[in-house]
Amino acid sequence: MSQQSLTFAEFQKHIAGRYDAADRERGWAKTFAFFIEEVGELATALAGEGKDPENLREEFADVLAWLCTLANISDVDLCDAVAKKYLGKDRPEGTK
């Protein structure tokens, strides 16, 4: 897949292809705990003095990957979700 034009659908499918069996076996609650662990690491990276751009980028990637996993095991299509909420005619004005 092209990395320049990576779609939500492609990444969600990629994560499912590699990890879906283990992710579904683990279930949403433990997966949510792992997601939160990555969110904590992102907070640390954001708050760090003399931020390390490479580490910050990696923590964003990890949070996004675990969010994709949560969506996969919840049978939620992220593209569909954001399109409906943020790109449709009923999208919020001014604030998210």
Added chain:
Amino acid sequence: MSQQSLTFAEFQKHIAGRYDAADRERGWAKTFAFFIEEVGELATALAGEGKDPENLREEFADVLAWLCTLANISDVDLCDAVAKKYLGKDRPEGTK
């Protein structure tokens, strides 16, 4: 933009186009707090009895939108971040 093939870059740009000035003015710490508020709402939706698919989808969208905002004001390209971490030759094997 096509909703069927929405890319990370398109969504990140869309969010920046609508909210970037306010988001940068608010700063990363308050924005992170708003992100966490949405993460909490996602937890509530995941844990709910008789899960509401529409609400669950919306909470995923909100978490993803605020993660995009955090990335925007941190000057992180999410596509680049996940491509390097999860699609490159040094991607993790077996576990995320």
